[in-house]
Amino acid sequence: xxxxxxxxxxSAKIEDDERAAVVDKCKALVERFGGNITNVDExxxxxxxxxxxxxxxxxxxxxxxxxxxxxxxEIESRIRIMDNVIxxxxxxxxx
Numbered sequence: 001x002x003x004x005x006x007x008x009x010x011s012a013k014i015e016d017d018e019r020a021a022v023v024d025k026c027k028a029l030v031e032r033f034g035g036n037i038t039n040v041d042e043x044x045x046x047x048x049x050x051x052x053x054x055x056x057x058x059x060x061x062x063x064x065x066x067x068x069x070x071x072x073x074e075i076e077s078r079i080r081i082m083d084n085v086i087x088x089x090x091x092x093x094x095x
Contacts, residue, residue: 001066002092003038006030006075009052009087010059012045022084023061026075033074035067052086064093 010022023040030037043060052058072090079088 001036002069003064003066003094004035004072004090005093006063006065006090007088008061008063008079008085009048010061011053011084011086012055012057012059014084018084019059022082023063025082026061026063026079026085029075029078030063030065030067030071033067033071035065035071035075037063037065039064055086058086 006026008023008026010019014022023042027037027040039062041062041064043062045057045059047057048055076088076090079085
């Protein structure tokens with residue numbers, strides 16, 4: 001099992017409960033593909049470097065997990081079509 005870090009940037013235009021549901025859905029995807037979540041770090045609302053979908057701010061979440069090498073591709077393919085996720089990135093954590 002390899003270690004990964006997933007960054008999810010969630011729209012600031014939605015309510016708190018909807019935002020929590022989006023993050024829970026991301027965590028469920030990790031577990032669905034055999035991953036084990038080790039840490040979830042919420043950075044809160046931050047200013048974006050540039051405007052994305054007419055938004056200047058968004059909420060940042062960092063989810064660290066361990067999973068098989070095929071899991072990140074499967075997770076990304078599902079996050080790509082999720083509403084209210086404006087950006088995402090999964091990188092291998094070498095630490």
